[in-house]
Amino acid sequence: MKKLIAVILVIGVALFSSSFSQTDETSKPQIKWFTMEQAVKANETAPRKIFFDVYTQWCGWCKRMDATTFQHPQIIEYINENFYAVKFDAESKKEINVNGKKYANPNRTHEFALKMLQGKMSYPSFVVYDETLNNIGIIPGFKSAKDFEPILNYFASNTYKTKSWEEYRTDFKGKIE
Numbered sequence: 001m002k003k004l005i006a007v008i009l010v011i012g013v014a015l016f017s018s019s020f021s022q023t024d025e026t027s028k029p030q031i032k033w034f035t036m037e038q039a040v041k042a043n044e045t046a047p048r049k050i051f052f053d054v055y056t057q058w059c060g061w062c063k064r065m066d067a068t069t070f071q072h073p074q075i076i077e078y079i080n081e082n083f084y085a086v087k088f089d090a091e092s093k094k095e096i097n098v099n100g101k102k103y104a105n106p107n108r109t110h111e112f113a114l115k116m117l118q119g120k121m122s123y124p125s126f127v128v129y130d131e132t133l134n135n136i137g138i139i140p141g142f143k144s145a146k147d148f149e150p151i152l153n154y155f156a157s158n159t160y161k162t163k164s165w166e167e168y169r170t171d172f173k174g175k176i177e
Contacts, residue, residue, distance in 0.1 A: 054088050082152070091105065
């Protein structure tokens with residue numbers, strides 16, 4: 001009987017302490033990812049630019065972005081404050097409706113991914129739409145947090161309207177070391 005009580009206590013302590021470590025892990029800041037429909041709806045009442053992470057399930061660099069750049073606290077904070085962020089699987093089979101037009105995946109690549117990336121399929125790629133759902137920028141390839149910070153700022157600050165990327169990039173002073 002004493003052995004049974006000891007085993008139950010050990011299991012109870014293990015479950016109790018593992019529940020705390022899981023709580024700590026899930027309480028870390030994360031990017032608030034929207035579905036396409038949620039982002040468009042949120043944009044109707046509180047206009048913001050929409051940031052798309054165009055990825056595929058098999059893309060190693062996409063997974064690396066998720067594990068590194070998209071885990072950086074300043075990137076998380078900046079995206080959450082300035083964009084509606086949408087993860088968009090370029091090979092998704094789900095039909096979506098954007099501005100009254102339906103997009104599907106008749107073969108391997110989703111029609112909306114083809115539209116956003118203007119047929120230049122590269123993963124990961126990032127697309128920024130303005131508040132009126134116009135494509136204002138396509139950024140292909142893996143980016144570190146330090147390299148991604150000026151890109152996000154360039155679009156969120158509307159500097160893309162007045163300066164070339166080359167001019168902006170040379171003057172940008174970021175927070176990420």
